[in-house]
Amino acid sequence: MDGGLAPLAAARVGRGASVSLVDLEKRFEGVGAVRGISLEVASGEFLTLLGPSGSGKTTTLMMIAGFETPSGGDIAIDRQSVVGVPPHRRNIGMVFQNYALFPHLTVAENIAFPLKQRGVDRATRAARVVEALQLVRLPGYEARYPRQLSGGQQQRVALARAIVFQPRLLLMDEPLGALDKQLRESLQLEMRRLHADLGITFVYVTHDQEEALTMSDRIAVVNEGRIAQLGRPEELYDRPCDRFVASFLGESNFLTGTVRGMEAGVVVADCAGAVLRAVAPQGLAVGSAVTLSTRPERMRFDGVSGAAEGNRLRTTVTEAVFAGERCRYLLRAEDGTMLVLKEPSSATTRRRAVGEVAEITWPVADTVVV
Amino acid sequence: MKNRPPLLLLTSLVLLFLALPIVLIVTVSFSSAVYLTFPPPAFGLRWYRAYLGSADWLASTWLSLAVAAATVALATILGTLAALGLTRLPRAVRTAAAALILSPLIVPGIVVAIGIYYAFSRWGLIGSPVGLVLAHTCLAVPFVVTSVSASLANFDRRLEQAARSLGATPWGAFRQVTLPLIRPGVLVGALFAFITSFDELIVALFLSGSGAVTLPRRMWDDLRFAIDPTIAAVSTLTIVFTALLLGGAHVLRQRTAR
Numbered sequence A: 001m002d003g004g005l006a007p008l009a010a011a012r013v014g015r016g017a018s019v020s021l022v023d024l025e026k027r028f029e030g031v032g033a034v035r036g037i038s039l040e041v042a043s044g045e046f047l048t049l050l051g052p053s054g055s056g057k058t059t060t061l062m063m064i065a066g067f068e069t070p071s072g073g074d075i076a077i078d079r080q081s082v083v084g085v086p087p088h089r090r091n092i093g094m095v096f097q098n099y100a101l102f103p104h105l106t107v108a109e110n111i112a113f114p115l116k117q118r119g120v121d122r123a124t125r126a127a128r129v130v131e132a133l134q135l136v137r138l139p140g141y142e143a144r145y146p147r148q149l150s151g152g153q154q155q156r157v158a159l160a161r162a163i164v165f166q167p168r169l170l171l172m173d174e175p176l177g178a179l180d181k182q183l184r185e186s187l188q189l190e191m192r193r194l195h196a197d198l199g200i201t202f203v204y205v206t207h208d209q210e211e212a213l214t215m216s217d218r219i220a221v222v223n224e225g226r227i228a229q230l231g232r233p234e235e236l237y238d239r240p241c242d243r244f245v246a247s248f249l250g251e252s253n254f255l256t257g258t259v260r261g262m263e264a265g266v267v268v269a270d271c272a273g274a275v276l277r278a279v280a281p282q283g284l285a286v287g288s289a290v291t292l293s294t295r296p297e298r299m300r301f302d303g304v305s306g307a308a309e310g311n312r313l314r315t316t317v318t319e320a321v322f323a324g325e326r327c328r329y330l331l332r333a334e335d336g337t338m339l340v341l342k343e344p345s346s347a348t349t350r351r352r353a354v355g356e357v358a359e360i361t362w363p364v365a366d367t368v369v370v
Numbered sequence B: 001m002k003n004r005p006p007l008l009l010l011t012s013l014v015l016l017f018l019a020l021p022i023v024l025i026v027t028v029s030f031s032s033a034v035y036l037t038f039p040p041p042a043f044g045l046r047w048y049r050a051y052l053g054s055a056d057w058l059a060s061t062w063l064s065l066a067v068a069a070a071t072v073a074l075a076t077i078l079g080t081l082a083a084l085g086l087t088r089l090p091r092a093v094r095t096a097a098a099a100l101i102l103s104p105l106i107v108p109g110i111v112v113a114i115g116i117y118y119a120f121s122r123w124g125l126i127g128s129p130v131g132l133v134l135a136h137t138c139l140a141v142p143f144v145v146t147s148v149s150a151s152l153a154n155f156d157r158r159l160e161q162a163a164r165s166l167g168a169t170p171w172g173a174f175r176q177v178t179l180p181l182i183r184p185g186v187l188v189g190a191l192f193a194f195i196t197s198f199d200e201l202i203v204a205l206f207l208s209g210s211g212a213v214t215l216p217r218r219m220w221d222d223l224r225f226a227i228d229p230t231i232a233a234v235s236t237l238t239i240v241f242t243a244l245l246l247g248g249a250h251v252l253r254q255r256t257a258r
Helices: A057-065 A107-117 A122-135 A151-163 A181-198 A209-215 A233-238 A243-248 B004-029 B046-053 B055-087 B091-106 B109-122 B129-153 B157-165 B170-198 B202-207 B215-225 B230-257
Strands: A019-028 A031-041 A046-050 A072-077 A093-095 A169-173 A201-206 A218-223 A226-231 A253-263 A266-271 A274-279 A289-294 A311-322 A326-333 A338-344 A357-362 A367-369
Touching: A019 A057, A031 A057, A031 A072, A031 A226, A046 A057, A046 A209, A057 A072, A057 A169, A057 A201, A093 A151, A093 B157, A107 A122, A107 A151, A122 A151, A151 A181, A181 A201, A181 A209, A201 A209, A209 A233, A218 A233, A218 A243, A226 A233, A226 A243, A243 A253, A243 A289, A253 A274, A253 A338, A266 A289, A274 A289, A274 A311, A311 A338, B004 B230, B046 B055, B046 B230, B055 B091, B055 B129, B055 B170, B055 B215, B091 B129, B109 B129, B109 B202, B129 B170, B129 B202, B157 B170, B170 B230, B202 B215, B215 B230
Parallel strands: A046 A201, A046 A218, A093 A169, A169 A201, A274 A367
Antiparallel strands: A019 A031, A019 A072, A218 A226, A253 A266, A253 A289, A266 A274, A289 A367, A311 A326, A311 A357, A326 A338
């Protein structure tokens, strides 16, 4: 941790607030936007609500903030229900998608705003503004107006304003959505650093899976008003529970077939003209339909170094794209199923030509039932 | 480029046509003659002296200013609240509510005046400044609503949410964030409310009675019973005053656009 950080970071209460959502629901004119979300966010956790637009992730965040009233269920912060508590008494920091800086106030006045509401005296306010600006690495910008700042700088000011009053919970609604890729990546790291420095709970909303994977302790994938899957980024990536999660979080190959039998936690199935195996947490009935899922970068051409035994499939190359760090191949299995294979590029690997017949292999452990 | 001279000519003619009444009145106001004649035989300030020396004219001036000031206060508060309220209504209700609020602009003034007259006569509000203020407020509110709504259209509701999340009460968020950002719209609305009331004749004809004769009403009476150039002097002063107010509104708008 940065030892030179001023009291704002040093004064960290050690832990942030815990948040519990219990069967949370929100209907707009009868239509369910959030349809029974239950979630425990641990104190000090960085939790991301990840989902496509219209999935209900922002509505959930707005309910935690107090801007939407739940149609059903409960929200508790530190075990205390906050349903009915107006937003200004929840003491939650919030960063909005387009920053929502007050255009008529200077950077210093913006950051001092929450302190002023809390009756903090002028001298203390000024000192805390300086600290907060240091924390977001924007010292000396006190007198500027928001319109004189770049998008990234505005976002830092918005962050400073949301943490200057030392909330124990910080909510963020797609805060990096309007920034370009490079800036986004550097701010992602900065958010992680801030999270570590402050020790408070972060609830982050995004539709960007890479952002979610990079920053979060845990991710809740939200779809159609429900949590599709909740877990650590690696868990979600390696063991997606359904087709939606497998395709929304990263890229996946799907192979459909019928169950032939079970072998100690592994399902054996007839898929794409071959016998394939996949990790299956529960038993599946022989003869039932099944979809297997594998990540494109876990597949290898047979005979290439690093190719693992396990599943094996005969395919024809239909498209080959060199994309710098990797080559991306589009393959057709014998039954017509289309697959994507990503191979790390190197000067020594032989590039496959379109029309070439190629055997591919991948580990059973990297194959899941979805 | 070829069209330029005819266009210039046409524009000049239109401008002249628009300015002619004002030029005539201002000229006559400095006349030395006893009657309204044009061109005046000689110039002087006698009619301005007549105006300033007349207790009736001055009383009407003060009454008009007072009624306009009260109208501004009432219409600006009500109109701003109405504009804010409209943004929070569901779309269907909002359209209906907006139409209702703006109806004094659409309904002919004489119809409004007759309606107000019948209602107010029952409540003893004829010949009372209070009645005039209430009636003028009805007429002025649409201007405030229109102007504040235009400001609100550019106002991001999330700023209010941000203020709330940072610990501001609903009133605190309005006072510290919403109001400063829509202030130009509110001020322009207030100016138009002032002018609406200060210039208003038709309602005043019905409501003034003998107890509350506003400036436009006294001018009207004066024209009908005793045509003398005092009215030209009063008109000139009114024009100058109104022009100053509109100039102020213009400066405000410019500052918003910045």
